[in-house]
Amino acid sequence: MFLHNKRMMYTVRVDAPNPMFAKMLLEQFGGPNGELAAAMRYFTQGWNEPDAQRRSMLLDIATEELSHLEMVAQSLHLLLKGSPAELVDQVEGNYLGDLLNGKMPDYVNLSLNSGPNLLGGGGPRLTDSMGAPWTAAYIDTIGQPAADLRSNIAAEARAKITYERLTKVCDDAGLKDTLNFLMSREVAHQKMFEAALDSLASNFPPGTLAGDEALNHAYFQDAASYGTEGATDEAAGFDLVQQNSQWGFELDQNPAAHAAQEPTP
Numbered sequence: 001m002f003l004h005n006k007r008m009m010y011t012v013r014v015d016a017p018n019p020m021f022a023k024m025l026l027e028q029f030g031g032p033n034g035e036l037a038a039a040m041r042y043f044t045q046g047w048n049e050p051d052a053q054r055r056s057m058l059l060d061i062a063t064e065e066l067s068h069l070e071m072v073a074q075s076l077h078l079l080l081k082g083s084p085a086e087l088v089d090q091v092e093g094n095y096l097g098d099l100l101n102g103k104m105p106d107y108v109n110l111s112l113n114s115g116p117n118l119l120g121g122g123g124p125r126l127t128d129s130m131g132a133p134w135t136a137a138y139i140d141t142i143g144q145p146a147a148d149l150r151s152n153i154a155a156e157a158r159a160k161i162t163y164e165r166l167t168k169v170c171d172d173a174g175l176k177d178t179l180n181f182l183m184s185r186e187v188a189h190q191k192m193f194e195a196a197l198d199s200l201a202s203n204f205p206p207g208t209l210a211g212d213e214a215l216n217h218a219y220f221q222d223a224a225s226y227g228t229e230g231a232t233d234e235a236a237g238f239d240l241v242q243q244n245s246q247w248g249f250e251l252d253q254n255p256a257a258h259a260a261q262e263p264t265p
């Protein structure tokens, strides 16, 4: 059961309408890294999670993401006040070209937002900023905690970066404050998923089959250059992983040689 507490999680402030920014903010409403995708990601994972602690955390975060969706919807509503829906009413029955006469900004808004205006009546629709409809394909859950928690960490990182980019192009002080709250909460979620990943007794590699130990630690150098002189950067990738990993790698400069080996049971 969900009970709707009509107070926002955080007070949403928008100082002035801005249909163009609303179009960009749709990315966090119905986009791949947006709040609906986040809520559905954790909600569905929570139902499939046998561990009581992880299930509790997933459903808490899923519920908070719905609260974020509510805040983004409120922001969109405030940004769309005075939006093309109302501009259309102003010019109804008149020659649209009249808008070009000294009203270029209105005309630009009207033309760029005509799709959302036609179908949404000036309200937010479940699309990304380019108008692509929301899809469950945004959710890449595989049903295994070590894999899904890593994917959740990456999803929270993308959500944080999207809010960061929106903030950098936002000149509305009230909205910046709202965006900063939402961005900060995604940082908190990322930390929670990192903690849950650390709590797993064994989280790498994900799953129950260990694989071949030698292959698990082999670095395949899959690039070779011929006829060049001097040093090349062919081993740069190997150097990177060898110097920075906890596992240690063996450099394998002839990956094709594995084809000559007998299969291992």
Ligand code: MN
Binding pocket: 035, 038, 064, 065, 068, 159, 182, 185, 186
């Ligand atoms: Mn969120």
Ligand code: MN
Binding pocket: 038, 065, 156, 159, 185, 186, 189
């Ligand atoms: Mn989040």
